[in-house]
Amino acid sequence: MLAVKIDSAALHTQLERLVDAPVSTPPQLAPQLDVTSGAGRSWAELAKIVAADAHNSHALVRHPVVAGRLQEALITGLLLAVDHSYHETLTRPAPPCRPxxxxxxxxxxxxxxxxxxxxxxxxxxxxxxxxxxxxxxxxxxxxxxxxxxxxxxxxxxxxxxxxxxxxxxxxxxxxxxxxxxxxxxxxx
The missing domain is CATH 1.10.10.60 (Homeodomain-like)
Known part of the structure; x- marks a missing residue:
């Protein structure tokens, strides 16, 4: 079994970055995530790799630059893998970026x-x-x-x-x- 605790403020901030708009209410995440296939499985594998290396004091996951990016990847992956109140907005194609x-x-x-x-x-x-x-x-x-x-x-x-x-x-x-x-x- 894998248990991951994610700071709600970090989740909120990352969601706002991804949808490129203010998020007024916290996302209501589905209570379960299928980790046997698809995006849920990919996310769980990433979480396991990070967790396995987290106890090693010399591991790259502890380096501030890498840790920040891995945290962002884990939160983004979770938001893409689990169903929630902003999932449709998040998975909709983004409008093209203007120069x-x-x-x-x-x-x-x-x-x-x-x-x-x-x-x-x-x-x-x-x-x-x-x-x-x-x-x-x-x-x-x-x-x-x-x-x-x-x-x-x-x-x-x-x-x-x-x-x-x-x-x-x-x-x-x-x-x-x-x-x-x-x-x-x-x-x-």
């Missing part, structure tokens, strides 16, 4: 959509040429940076209008963000 320049431009747009960005200003934020930023957006976002900016602006205005008092005809939004085509906004 850093595209991410920097998107972060700037999301943080300040009202800022009068130009393609050149966004390229400066992204630390690439305008052409390279446009190619990156086309490849990873399937639109130009300026189209993305317009989409974010329209979505924000639409959200504000939806939350406004329906009887209010003199909304501060009209003074803050003069928009000519209200039908276009409301059609979103």
């Amino acid at each position: 850093a320049p595209v991410k920097r431009a998107i972060d700037a747009i999301e943080a300040e959509p009202a800022y009068p960005f130009t393609a050149a200003a966004l390229a400066d934020v992204a630390r690439v040429s305008v052409r390279r930023l446009q190619q990156g957006f086309q490849q990873h976002v399937t639109m130009s940076p300026m189209s993305y900016l317009r989409q974010v602006r329209l979505a924000r205005v639409h959200d504000e209008l939806r939350m406004a008092d329906p009887g209010c005809f003199d909304h501060p939004l009209g003074r803050r963000r003069p928009v000519v085509f209200f039908r276009r906004i409301l059609a979103i």
Whole structure:
């Protein structure tokens, strides 16, 4: 029989890293893990190797660099092998990672959509040429940076209008963000 004790904070932290999102409730792990086949067996074999070497004071599993990676591997393996409340999220394919320049431009747009960005200003934020930023957006976002900016602006205005008092005809939004085509906004 093999018994493994895992710190709940370490499990929580590793789960957040794997799903790339905050985890508000601790995962409810299934009470049993089949260690006779599949991922459960692989995880149990890894745990046995670590446990067998843990009593040797000169073993690599005791070296801080190796120990940290083995701990991470054991926790990740357990999260992949056992059924729990986040298992489906964890095993779903992750969305593709956007390149850093595209991410920097998107972060700037999301943080300040009202800022009068130009393609050149966004390229400066992204630390690439305008052409390279446009190619990156086309490849990873399937639109130009300026189209993305317009989409974010329209979505924000639409959200504000939806939350406004329906009887209010003199909304501060009209003074803050003069928009000519209200039908276009409301059609979103």
